Amino acid sequence: MPVRDLTAQDFVTYKTMSSGAFGGSYDPSSAAAPQDFSPGETALGIDASGLPGGLDGVLAAGARIRHDQITLGGGLVGCGGIAGLVVHPAHRGDGLFRTLLTAVIARCDAESLPVSMLYPSHPAIYRRYGYQVVARGQSLIVPLVELQRIPAVPDRRLVPVTAATMPRLRELYHRLSAGDNAMLRREPPLFAEGLPGAGWSALLLQDEFGTNHGYLSWTRHGQDPRGVGLDVHELMGRTRSDRLALLRSLGSWSTVTELVRLRVRTEDPVLDVLPGAGTRPSPEPVPLVMMRVIDTAATLRARRAPEQLSGRIRLVVEDGTVPAGTCRAAGTFLVSADSGTIAAEPESARVPEVLGTVRLDIHAASLLLMGGRSLADARRLDLTAAADPAAETFLDALLAGPRPSVMDAF
Ligand SMILES: CC(C)(COP(=O)(O)OP(=O)(O)OC[C@H]1O[C@@H](n2cnc3c(N)ncnc32)[C@H](O)[C@@H]1OP(=O)(O)O)[C@@H](O)C(=O)NCCC(=O)NCCS
Known part of the structure; x- marks a missing residue:
């Protein structure tokens, strides 16, 4: 089931499938109808032709990755916004979701988008791949x-x-x-x-x-x-x-x-x-926002540290939700703060002195690295967030700030 880039030639097929799934009306013959993906997004898809019962010229699945920038800890970070993820009704229930979402996560990493965001219609299916609810509209x-x-x-x-x-x-x-x-x-x-x-x-x-x-x-x-x-x-x-x-x-x-x-x-x-x-x-349903760390070190480097905070910890992020190497979320990192700047690198052989170690699963990492939460908050959600006391104090201070908010337009 190879995942490939979708191009302008695939746009009408993709758009017809996605508006069919989400309930929009897309009439490609209308003069106002878009005919191509935005240059600000990457579109990925799976052809139906290689699948059981699949027809030539039909897409079995598709998704778009928006290249947004978001605020983070006083800085900015690239964010892969997942939009229009859809599996053709003829090919649902066959595991294409996993293939496509894993490819989407890998592509966010390849395109230097250190975090990813989506508005889930069904949060549980994204949670299995490391996305964590971080905010709500x-x-x-x-x-x-x-x-x-x-x-x-x-x-x-x-x-x-x-x-x-x-x-x-x-x-x-x-x-x-x-x-x-x-x-x-x-x-x-x-x-x-x-x-x-x-x-x-x-x-x-x-x-x-x-x-x-x-x-x-x-x-x-x-x-x-x-x-x-x-x-x-x-x-x-x-x-x-x-x-x-x-x-x-x-x-x-x-x-x-x-x-x-x-x-x-x-x-x-x-x-x-x-x-x-x-x-x-307001009585309307509450839209949830989920985020996932794609590149732990780059996400940390994007933010500013409190000026007076200085120190170094070892941060271990465990991610069993996607195959090893899919993205750079998992690993052991040395994270330090000095004069407002954060350094974060994968740990090398020579280990400098650290305040202690923090160990997070991907869910806790996705929650905490978006700011405004403490390790204790992660534990209250039954996520893995274990730490030596001095390292926990340091990371909590580093990530302090308002809880995430997402508002998608002016
Ligand atoms: C949701 C959707 C993408 C799932 O794709 P799929 O290829 O059929 O899913 P898979 O067979 O790979 O299953 C993925 C997981 O989702 C679960 N799942 C699939 N459809 C589901 C549904 N309607 N309700 C609850 N869980 C569902 C499966 O049980 C599976 O769980 P598992 O990983 O524990 O086995 C597909 O049904 C679809 O395109 N729906 C319409 C558009 C949509 O809702 N897109 C998501 C927008 S956020």
């Missing part, structure tokens, strides 16, 4: 009546986001998400440079000199049966008062809708300024 239903009472914030004004001001929003987003873990950078070619379109609107929050301090993006739609008429995609401000100014602006919609749905990050600072009473979780 979260939205709140917020009554607007409460936001109307927020007093005006001095020295702040709102400016519409247009094609001309969109680059300022992007730049601000990069600045305001830089300290988060796992937030996508949202850069071309996977994200268009211009306005997102389809009813998307946004405002920038500026001071009197035109410096940007925050933004709010939303889509207005008809009021749903629960009274929600506005989906707020993001509300990001530099300071508490900037977030209050943006919430106050949201309150101005109360004449046309009673409630808004507000998408938030895992530990979103907006939670600290929301008036609170009446705010409740």
Whole structure:
């Protein structure tokens, strides 16, 4: 069952199979229909022709690897985002999933993507291959009546986001998400440079000199049966008062809708300024985000260490979920921090002095290396995370930070 690269010639076949599986409508004869994979992704597939009952010209399975960058511990790391993984209904139940996903993991490694991310429809099948739930999408239903009472914030004004001001929003987003873990950078070619379109609107929050301090993006739609008429995609401000100014602006919609749905990050600072009473979780299913370490040393090197942290540990990562050599997650590494920089290398013959050893299974490594969790958290999930005390203190300090958040668009 060889896995091969899919090219423009395979696109219509792949897209027809994936929209058939996920329920999209793809009409290749329509002028607007895409005819090729994005240059920002790698597509892999398995031909049906070599399989029992397989026909020539039919794909038995396919998947796309997005080449994203995500924030990690104050730095950035390449992330293989797995999208549209599908096995043709005629070939399901024959083990193609394992073949394809193992090839996808190997390809992420070959393309220097040290971590991989996906939104699973069925987490258990990905967990078997080392993916670990690290985050979940979260939205709140917020009554607007409460936001109307927020007093005006001095020295702040709102400016519409247009094609001309969109680059300022992007730049601000990069600045305001830089300290988060796992937030996508949202850069071309996977994200268009211009306005997102389809009813998307946004405002920038500026001071009197035109410096940007925050933004709010939303889509207005008809009021749903629960009274929600506005989906707020993001509300990001530099300071508490900037977030209050943006919430106050949201309150101005109360004449046309009673409630808004507000998408938030895992530990979103907006939670600290929301008036609170009446705010409740949105009742939709919660999308889970799974991640997997592909290259342990590169994932660690991508982040910054706390300036004052210095020391060296031995880190052992065990990965029995894919054949040895599929990727560079497993191994014994020397990990050190000094003056804000992390060094991480496979252990060589000459062993320098270390604070101690940390031993993680691939699930614990995938959880912890995305930041914001401790070894004790991993153990509470029944993952393998054993360590000498000094090494555990060191690694916990190295990986401290906000829990990962993933928001896939502006
Ligand atoms: C999910 C899907 C990719 C599985 O592919 P497949 O080749 O049939 O799967 P395999 O036969 O290799 O089985 C892989 C594992 O998934 C499990 N599995 C397969 N279909 C499943 C289902 N519908 N529900 C629960 N488990 C399932 C199998 O039991 C197997 O587990 P094991 O590793 O413990 O033996 C395939 O059914 C499909 O394309 N579905 C529609 C699209 C989809 O859901 N894609 C995944 C999006 S995240």
